[in-house]
Amino acid sequence: xxxxxxxxxxxxxxxxxxxxxxxxxxxxxxxxxxxxxxxxxxxxxxxxxxxxxxxxxxxxxxxxxxxxxxxxxxxxxxxxxxxxxxxxxxxxxxxxxxxxxxxxxxxxxxxxxxxxxxxxxxxxxxxxxxxxxxxxxxxxxxxxxxxxxxxxxxxxxxxxxxxxxxxxxxxxxxxxxxxxxxxxxxxxxxxxxxxxxxxxxxxxxxxxxxxxxxxxxxxxxxxxxxxxxxxxxxxxxxxxxxxxxxxxxxxxxxxxxxxxxxxxxxxxxxxxxxxxxxxxxxxxxxxxxxxxxxxxxxxxxxxxxxxxxxxxxxxxxxxxxxxxxxxxxxxxxxxxxxxxxxxxxxxxxxxxxxxxxxxxxxxxxxxxxxxxxxxxxxxxxxxxxxxxxxxxxxxxxxxxxxxxxxxxxxxxxxxxxxxxxxxxxx
Ligand code: IMP
Numbered sequence: 309x310x311x312x313x314x315x316x317x318x319x320x321x322x323x324x325x326x327x328x329x330x331x332x333x334x335x336x337x338x339x340x341x342x343x344x345x346x347x348x349x350x351x352x353x354x355x356x357x358x359x360x361x362x363x364x365x366x367x368x369x370x371x372x373x374x375x376x377x378x379x380x381x382x383x384x385x386x387x388x389x390x391x392x393x394x395x396x397x398x399x400x401x402x403x404x405x406x407x408x409x410x411x412x413x414x415x416x417x418x419x420x421x422x423x424x425x426x427x428x429x430x431x432x433x434x435x436x437x438x439x440x441x442x443x444x445x446x447x448x449x450x451x452x453x454x455x456x457x458x459x460x461x462x463x464x465x466x467x468x469x470x471x472x473x474x475x476x477x478x479x480x481x482x483x484x485x486x487x488x489x490x491x492x493x494x495x496x497x498x499x500x501x502x503x504x505x506x507x508x509x510x511x512x513x514x515x516x517x518x519x520x521x522x523x524x525x526x527x528x529x530x531x532x533x534x535x536x537x538x539x540x541x542x543x544x545x546x547x548x549x550x551x552x553x554x555x556x557x558x559x560x561x562x563x564x565x566x567x568x569x570x571x572x573x574x575x576x577x578x579x580x581x582x583x584x585x586x587x588x589x590x591x592x593x594x595x596x597x598x599x600x601x602x603x604x605x606x607x608x609x610x611x612x613x614x615x616x617x618x619x620x621x622x623x624x625x626x627x628x629x630x631x632x633x634x635x636x637x638x639x640x641x642x643x644x645x646x647x648x649x650x651x652x653x654x655x656x657x658x659x660x661x662x663x664x665x666x667x668x669x670x671x672x673x674x675x676x677x678x679x680x681x682x683x684x685x686x687x688x689x690x691x692x693x694x695x696x697x698x699x700x701x702x703x704x705x706x707x708x709x710x711x712x713x714x715x716x717x718x719x720x721x722x723x724x725x726x727x728x729x730x731x732x733x734x
Pocket of ligand 1: 319320321346347348433434435436437438439440441531532536545546547548581582583
């Protein structure tokens with residue numbers, strides 16, 4: 309049975325957690341393939357809210373095995389704390405499997421994330437300050453420590469010694485920070501953390517392939533989203549990994565032919581956290597309305613998200629970049645009670661009309677959105693359970709999105725609860 313990929317089509321926070329949770333109900337494995345605890349998924353089950361950072365959403369179903377793939381960067385202390393939190397709320401995390409090839413986020417990665425941002429000054433990226441970029445940089449530079457190193461104290465210490473010599477020189481001589489104590493780091497990671505992480509470590513590539521060969525359903529869960537992709541997003545205002553569907557192959561250890569379904573998550577409007585271009589950004593009353601009704605504050609950092617109207621130019625690009633086979637629309641209920649709803653159908657810059665995102669960042673910074681203004685709907689959608697329960701204007705909005713994308717819509721979210729969705733599937 310080929311795998312399903314779930315990917316965000318905007319700048320993250322599309323509400324992937326809820327939809328991945330919904331899809332996870334039929335899955336045997338749910339695999340995270342990139343990112344780290346910069347992600348934050350909120351899932352509401354029976355009125356209880358679960359905020360997940362590293363553990364894949366499938367953990368809430370007893371029949372799924374949550375897997376953290378090789379493409380993820382892991383702060384093991386954060387992972388342990390999250391498992392503890394889930395355990396204290398009655399969720400069993402003992403099935404979780406962590407790739408031995410995933411890279412570790414180390415204390416110096418946090419320091420370097422902070423320092424790089426500080427030195428960038430006004431040009432800072434607005435990172436989550438979780439050490440994500442520096443950890444991926446070390447992976448590419450081939451000086452990263454991996455999860456498997458936790459099980460070999462000699463290797464762990466050797467690698468740490470080498471890497472810390474350079475990091476401490478950088479921290480103390482360039483950034484004027486105190487050098488980090490290698491012995492204290494080794495003691496913490498090997499003494500406190502490793503014994504608790506060791507039982508989770510496994511060969512996740514083998515696990516995924518065994519499941520696929522046995523005809524079981526596997527879901528690959530992306531964190532962040534298409535326009536935060538380091539190759540295809542609004543660089544440099546991106547994260548340091550590949551959330552696009554292609555990243556699922558690398559980050560979980562499968563080939564493209566193992567994927568048959570790619571679900572793109574589309575929030576009914578858009579938000580972005582941190583810096584970077586945002587053609588459909590809105591301010592004023594509409595912005596406050598979307599932020600308040602949509603609770604648009606970071607799950608992790610508490611930062612207010614920047615809101616904007618839905619952008620079909622970005623969506624068309626996301627369809628291409630991910631070969632999306634279906635769309636799930638989230639938070640349609642948030643748009644209720646607006647007199648009109650705007651949708652960006654194209655960009656315009658210097659007399660040129662763009663139907664796809666221009667590759668050149670200077671152009672993207674200059675574009676103005678071309679809007680279509682649609683009638684809004686006054687009804688509250690929270691109780692809708694079928695397409696017929698949706699007001700005609702809300703249905704037209706969904707149809708417009710599907711038509712512009714050229715991809716069918718399967719589900720539409722109408723509230724935070726696990727059961728609050730409408731199925732459009734035939
Ligand atoms: P980093 O991933 O912490 O390096 O942050 C890089 C950029 O990605 C910043 O603009 C962050 O706000 C953004 N970002 C990272 N993770 C998420 C996420 O899960 N949702 C939304 N934005 C994110």
